[in-house]
Amino acid sequence: MGKIKISEQDIVNALCLHIAHKRQIKPQEVEVELMFDDDYGFSAEAYVSDRKQVLITANIIEALRFWLDTVMKIDPFSAALDLVLDDDEGIICYVK
Numbered sequence: 001m002g003k004i005k006i007s008e009q010d011i012v013n014a015l016c017l018h019i020a021h022k023r024q025i026k027p028q029e030v031e032v033e034l035m036f037d038d039d040y041g042f043s044a045e046a047y048v049s050d051r052k053q054v055l056i057t058a059n060i061i062e063a064l065r066f067w068l069d070t071v072m073k074i075d076p077f078s079a080a081l082d083l084v085l086d087d088d089e090g091i092i093c094y095v096k
Helices: 006-021 057-069
Strands: 005-007 030-037 041-048 053-054 081-086 090-094
Touching: 005 006, 006 030, 006 041, 006 057, 006 090, 030 090, 041 057, 053 057, 057 081
Parallel strands: none
Antiparallel strands: 005 090, 030 041, 041 053, 081 090
16 A cells, blocks of 8 residues: 545544444534644544534544545554644645
8 A cells, every 4th residue: 555645624524424433423413623733733623412522633543544444445553644734735644
C-alpha cells in the first residue's frame, strides 16, 4: 500500500460514522468540528442531540481506523496514521 491522503471532510465523516456506530444512531445525527491547538494538538467536538462530546487525538485515530476497515476495506492495524495541520487543506491524515 502506498501513501494515502485522507481529507478533512473524510476525517469528519469517519468520526460521524464511528460515533453513530457506537451509539446505534444514523451518521446524519452526528455533527463534528475538528480543532487544533498548539498546546493540546488535534481534537474534535461531536454533537449528538444537543449533547457535546470532546474527542482527543486517540479518539480520532480510532475513528479513522474504523473508517479504513469499514469503508476503504484496508487493514486498519497495518497502516500508520499521521494527522497533519495543512495551511491549505486544514486537518488531514496520511496513511502509510
